[in-house]
Amino acid sequence: xxxxxxxxxxxxxxxxxxxxxxxxxxxxxxxxxxxxxxxxxxxxxxxxxxxxxxxxxxxxxxxxxxxxxxxxxxxxxxxxxxxxxxxxxxxxxxxxxxxxxxxxxxxxxxxxxxxxxxxxxxxxxxxxxxxxxxxxxxxxxxxxxxxxxxxxxxxxxxxxxxxxxxxxxxxxxxxxxxxxxxxxxxxxxxxxxxxxxxxxxxxxxxxxxxxxxxxxxxxxxxxxxxxxxxxxxxxxxxxxxxxxxxxxxxxxxxxxxxxxxxxxxxxxxxxxxxxxxxxxxxxxxxxxxxxxxxxxxxxxxxxxxxxxxxxxxxxxxxxxxxxxxxxxxxxxxxxxxxxxxxxxxxxxxxxxxxxxxxxxxxxxxxxxxxxxxxxxxxxxxxxxxxxxxxxxxxxxxxxxxxxxxxxxxxxxxxxxxxxxxxxxxxxxxxxxxxxxxxxxxxxxxxxxxxxxxxxxxxxxxxxxxxxxxxxxxxxxxxxxxxxxxxxxxxxxxxxxxxxxxxxxxxxxxxxxxxxxxxxxxxxxxxxxxxxxxxxxxxxxxxxxxxxxxxxxxxxxxxxxxxxxxxxxxxxxxxxxxxxxxxxxxxx
Amino acid sequence: xxxxxxxxxxxxxxxxxxxxxxxxxxxxxxxxxxxxxxxxxxxxxxxxxxxxxxxxxxxxxxxxxxxxxxxxxxxxxxxxxxxxxxxxxxxxxxxxxxxxxxxxxxxxxxxxxxxxxxxxxxxxxxxxxxxxxxxxxxxxxxxxxxxxxxxxxxxxxxxxxxxxxxxxxxxxxxxxxxxxxxxxxxxxxxxxxxxxxxxxxxxxxxxxxxxxxxxxxxxxxxxxxxxxxxxxxxxxxxxxxxxxxxxxxxxxxxxxxxxxxxxxxxxxxxxxxxxxxxxxxxxxxxxxxxxxxxxxxxxxxxxxxxxxxxxxxxxxxxxx
Numbered sequence: 021x022x023x024x025x026x027x028x029x030x031x032x033x034x035x036x037x038x039x040x041x042x043x044x045x046x047x048x049x050x051x052x053x054x055x056x057x058x059x060x061x062x063x064x065x066x067x068x069x070x071x072x073x074x075x076x077x078x079x080x081x082x083x084x085x086x087x088x089x090x091x092x093x094x095x096x097x098x099x100x101x102x103x104x105x106x107x108x109x110x111x112x113x114x115x116x117x118x119x120x121x122x123x124x125x126x127x128x129x130x131x132x133x134x135x136x137x138x139x140x141x142x143x144x145x146x147x148x149x150x151x152x153x154x155x156x157x158x159x160x161x162x163x164x165x166x167x168x169x170x171x172x173x174x175x176x177x178x179x180x181x182x183x184x185x186x187x188x189x190x191x192x193x194x195x196x197x198x199x200x201x202x203x204x205x206x207x208x209x210x211x212x213x214x215x216x217x218x219x220x221x222x223x224x225x226x227x228x229x230x231x232x233x234x235x236x237x238x239x240x241x242x243x244x245x246x247x248x249x250x251x252x253x254x255x256x257x258x259x260x261x262x263x264x265x266x267x268x269x270x271x272x273x274x275x276x277x278x279x280x281x282x283x284x285x286x287x288x289x290x291x292x293x294x295x296x297x298x299x300x301x302x303x304x305x306x307x308x309x310x311x312x313x314x315x316x317x318x319x320x321x322x323x324x325x326x327x328x329x330x331x332x333x334x335x336x337x338x339x340x341x342x343x344x345x346x347x348x349x350x351x352x353x354x355x356x357x358x359x360x361x362x363x364x365x366x367x368x369x370x371x372x373x374x375x376x377x378x379x380x381x382x383x384x385x386x387x388x389x390x391x392x393x394x395x396x397x398x399x400x401x402x403x404x405x406x407x408x409x410x411x412x413x414x415x416x417x418x419x420x421x422x423x424x425x426x427x428x429x430x431x432x433x434x435x436x437x438x439x440x441x442x443x444x445x446x447x448x449x450x451x452x453x454x455x456x457x458x459x460x461x462x463x464x465x466x467x468x469x470x471x472x473x474x475x476x477x478x479x480x481x482x483x484x485x486x487x488x489x490x491x492x493x494x495x496x497x498x499x500x501x502x503x504x505x506x507x508x509x510x511x512x513x514x515x516x517x518x519x520x521x522x523x524x525x526x527x528x529x530x531x532x533x534x535x536x537x538x539x540x541x542x543x544x545x546x547x548x549x550x551x552x553x554x555x556x557x558x559x560x561x562x563x564x565x566x567x568x569x570x571x572x573x574x575x576x577x578x579x580x581x582x583x584x585x586x587x588x589x590x591x592x593x594x595x596x597x598x599x600x601x602x603x604x605x606x607x
Numbered sequence: 608x609x610x611x612x613x614x615x616x617x618x619x620x621x622x623x624x625x626x627x628x629x630x631x632x633x634x635x636x637x638x639x640x641x642x643x644x645x646x647x648x649x650x651x652x653x654x655x656x657x658x659x660x661x662x663x664x665x666x667x668x669x670x671x672x673x674x675x676x677x678x679x680x681x682x683x684x685x686x687x688x689x690x691x692x693x694x695x696x697x698x699x700x701x702x703x704x705x706x707x708x709x710x711x712x713x714x715x716x717x718x719x720x721x722x723x724x725x726x727x728x729x730x731x732x733x734x735x736x737x738x739x740x741x742x743x744x745x746x747x748x749x750x751x752x753x754x755x756x757x758x759x760x761x762x763x764x765x766x767x768x769x770x771x772x773x774x775x776x777x778x779x780x781x782x783x784x785x786x787x788x789x790x791x792x793x794x795x796x797x798x799x800x801x802x803x804x805x806x807x808x809x810x811x812x813x814x815x816x817x818x819x820x821x822x823x824x825x826x827x828x829x830x831x832x833x834x835x836x837x838x839x840x841x842x843x844x845x846x847x848x849x850x851x852x853x854x855x856x857x858x859x860x861x862x863x864x865x866x867x868x869x870x871x872x873x874x875x876x877x878x879x880x881x882x883x884x885x886x887x888x889x890x891x892x893x894x895x896x897x898x899x900x901x902x903x904x905x906x907x908x909x910x911x912x913x914x915x916x917x918x919x920x921x922x923x924x925x926x927x
Binding site for chain 2: 226232233234248335338339340341345405412587588589592
């Protein structure tokens, strides 16, 4: 994410260094990323706890936790020696500040103390880190694989793990292995940390998913039931894991863009944006104004498309059959515009490093104008058939509520956070891509229940329409892609100017742009919350490490917390109101 | 000669009623899909035959040619009996309805009681199906069905007692005849609403489809069923809709009574209206939660039905 300002940044770092004077705390030279300090592993729990609970300057949200395998990295000027680096990204929404704590670990299979007792939300992040890198977290209550199958061998994001199937042994499934695989799938409540019975009640265990009409994708939730009342709910994810982060390490910077489309597959270009923004920051590319406004317009169109899918399916989750058809019809109208501009509906693969793929087609304004005039009256109807319906209110009001403190504690962003009453939107707080030029409001609600999350999203559709209207009225003229040697692919019109541009073009098409070494993190307010890409370049034609922080991942981790004590139908309402995409969870 | 007539005419009536009821149920599958599609801005089945009418036939061929399968973990005997246990009572009820002054399988003088008895029996089919499937989803669906149908039955029968008091009979033909001056929907309007609500609950249709609850319990009590046994549940549902619609027409809207058109046509028009209403309900409402459904039944509908009963009785007594 873009730095707040240099002074503030050094304040945070000096604050931490002073607080732990005498300890081995090393500030990292300022980069495009958030202020960063390196701390020794032994100090970590104490440091993180004091950062979380520090009265003067608390960072109550664990925004991200990930690992970097540094063993093959060449460009690490001035950084401590490390084999695996743990990266804790902390946030304070109130002060709009963030900080990164890095810890150098050495050895082949390093271990570090778990921080689950400080942040319960670290649970899944630590499991993922163990799963992907083999870093052990001592004291973790349930350190099992999260994304990979339970009997997978190896840790896929380590550099020695092959990225291509052709680098691996041919796949064989002898009978013994098949039996072992099937045995691993057997359900034993004890493995999940739940009891079979309590006092004189025998619990029912009900598998919701991985194939279930209410889970909207490949998600499994193991329910521990007493009658129809949920005693505990344990989500099991990873069924949609496609190794998006690993793939990033062997795609060129340019050819990775289509993969981002498929992270939150309802969000389309909202996924392209943080990725290309991060690459542009690394390469130092200024995006022309016209390209920025095109990006904003398409992002908001996709926000509407994504929210419409949520609206319809949420109504269906509480049993209303019809709304989903109306909303999908409207979404198809959004897609008509998107297809006219981008040539594809759900996966437009439209943003490029330095701009967008092509200029807007002739007649785009007519399509957009028509849509802006069309949607509001439909939204009014939907309000009557869904939001004002008494049964719908009965099913969603007071169901699945969490407080603002819970939301921050568990890393909730997006509409789920705003439904708790906090007016926090990255588009306003840290404007990117020219969002500061637009007039719009941040809708909020106060209750934090399923109904309030719905209210916020519905209001956001109206705000997105406002932004699109402003794009329509004020679309600037100019380039749609930066005139920069690293903008990929370089505009063809400029390629034939002289031999230099021809060579640039040849290299970038054949090889891909070589991005200067560095680290950066860029986030956007996607339809479901903040999506950010943490990129490390080692001066090559592909990322050294590509980390995708998605909003759905922490949201889904909250399911046990907010569904305990409610009934099965409530769980479906909660899942619907969260608006997650499983590909966004598993990546 | 007259003896032969005595045998043949009832036989024709019996088979006529069965055939018409069954083809109604099958036709309703088409009607529901087309009507839902109309209300949901889409086409629905429109490819097979004129207006897609032969879709029903195509579905029938498909479903008959499917393997007759019983899951290995199920209680086979009960699993097979359950669909029939639901289907037969509904079909039997069609025997006591008088369609026109002349057409009825039997003029049972306790016709309405017979209907209530039979509708109580269908709940066994649901519960047995849910239990015999030996699947947790089915079991939850069956449990919900038992609770829902039993509680809604209570005020279903209470809501009809006003009609019985006004007509002075349980015989459906006499109830229709008694409505010559005024349809009972006017004096018994609350009774009609309660019966309609209970009727939707008895047929387990949205917003009372909790035993099936597709988004939650996948298909509830019939999740494990396939082929012809599944089709029986399906046809039973549509037979149930037809039955409740016919009964509302007969009990509250004067049955076959009406000017100009022949009596059977009037009954058919009224019945189709209520069938369409059932389908419209399904296109409109979300599904309440289980506890909300129960409290609505016991705390709202039951007192309402009792009040209706007492007030009707009081007025009849006072008028004497």
